[in-house]
Amino acid sequence: MGYSKDQLLALLKELQIKFSQYEHPVVLTVEAQAKYVGNTGGVLSKNLFMKDKKHRYYVVSALADTKVDLKVLSQRLGLGKGGLRMAPEEALGEILQVPLGCVTPFAVVNESARHVSLLLDQEFKSQECCIFHPLSNDMSISLNTQGLDKFLKSIGRNPSYIDLEANPSVGKDQPPDLAAFVPSDSPVLSVLPEKAPSSQDSTGKSVGAATNSAAVTAKAVKPSGNAQNVKEKPVDSVQPSIPAADAGKFVEELLDRASALLLSEISEDSIKQHDGQLGVEVANNIKKCVREDLKNLATIFKNTAYTEGFYAGTRYQPKRL
């Protein structure tokens, strides 16, 4: 279950991070938020939740005034010119576990957002205080970047700030400068179905409004039921990925290969050809054809088992004397 606003605030207090909090009616846009907390001395942020074609997610958090050109950002990340889109509404709930209109850097506290890349505007650093939603739209908190950094580090994130308005050229000899921000792990969660969000249209394409139109319920709608498999690049023959060191599955795989080959070797022709010697002939052929394949499978199995043991070893608690 995702963190609640109160849990987040408690965490901040525990970490002794200085912040101010302001309660207000639910707001869904920066303009609305400005009405309530615009004069508090802190600077408002706009927060975008984006995804790319390979279902990797990004939170872009910037000063409300910073111009963020999504085409440029997409290129700088190495995703090509149109690689970045606004994430669908369901992703907000599934991955960031925040309601609509509530994208915030703090959402990465959730385990579900482990692989979401966080891009922070370097302009934040020159501000005294910056304003974000603390996982809920009915409150805003104001803190400085030291506080934000401390929080991010405490959850194992390395805060990095970038010049969001920069427009460096990207080409053969100038690799995309933000490529390191593209999550390298495939998403842990199942990919959400690619249908458009139900009742509302997202005005999210315009950079000014960080959130969707007002005709929206505050709580995000969770997608129903079935998880789909992570979409990979379309491949003609879809192979299942090899399971973790499961001896049963491993042996089944070996037997499948051997018996498939066995069946193909025994035909009317081969029976006629080899007669009594068919057994020997088939056995030799199977060995020849499948030896390398099986050795590879066995090596994968071994490596997987070793890795599991290694991982357990790094977390092992020595016996208390």
Added chain:
Amino acid sequence: MEKIEDKNQQQEEEQVVNPWEVSAKEGGKIDYDKLIDKFGCQRLDQSFVDRVQRLTSRPPHVFLRRGVFFAHRDFNDILDAYERGEKFYLYTGRGPSSEALHLGHLIPFMFTKYLQDAFKVPLVIQLTDDEKCMWKNLSVEESQRLARENAKDIIACGFDISKTFIFSDFDYVGGAFYKNMVKVAKCVTYNKVVGIFGFTGEDHIGKVSFPPVQAVPSFPSSFPHLFSGKDNLRCLIPCAIDQDPYFRMTRDVAPRIGYHKPALIESLFFPALQGETGKMSASDPNSAIYVTDSVKDIKHKVNKHAFTGGQESIEKHRQYGANLEVDIPIKYLNFFLEDDAELEHIKKEYGAGRMLTGEVKKRLTEVLTQLVERHRRARAAVTDEMVDAFMAVRPLPSMFD
């Protein structure tokens, strides 16, 4: 001291072969005999292949049988020692400059895996993320990220985790490794390194001081967690022949600091799809088969982009036969088709004009698809935890078993 020629002279007249540039003479192909001559290494002849078969009690790898690995330095010493019961370790590496690996990149790893299995010896794999950070002007983070991504493809080649240590320079340089780097650096003058690698006054000092990083994995004392107490352990380096300069330098230095010279076993360059004179380039995805290519991609690339030696018309082809010298499908089959008899048959029929280019391409597509699919399955099984385990500084107690 093995002969080294002035790089400037090279560029005007002849082919250029060094770690950062490989190009043949204008419009021609690489002359490997000249290269062996110039570099001063030895040809790997059939007697070596037979000896390897005898010592390992298994058929020699297809790359040995077909002369893909065709040159060496001191490989006979390694075999002599092995026969006496003295083991050795393997050292190979990759410069992680891009995420996309093509088949040419896999060749040294495929061969090294065979060597590991056949001789039952440990292996260290160096990922030179620092080198790419310097030469390709990548950020430190990006080169480290690419190193990890490439490590996954390398692991997918089937290395045994209980006998393999993968390391990235940014993570591992320090301690005993660095001590050896300094020992090596002290033995190579600035002039010498300029002569070998062609550095100029404009090159930054990072480049100039990089060569020792690639040299010292040849010395067992660089890996105290693996080889402590085994200072006499020999090292065999399978690599493509353009890496020779690094190891010429290393071999020159080794005796001066009391270490064995590393032995080398070197391969040809893998030709681009468009032919020997073409260049495999990261910006042209059709110049090579990538490990991420789909079955459709492979078929398309082989059919539309492979340079063939077939004649322009079927009649002409039946009459004159194919030009096997320049035919890329034949060359690729030479690398990847395991069955010697089948390859001979194809060469004979195709060269005589009885077999058509389409058939050869079809067979090649099958072979490559099988290879890429096998790699993809193995790659799918590689997790981040597995990479961490391969890269952990840990002892390998069963590395010679």
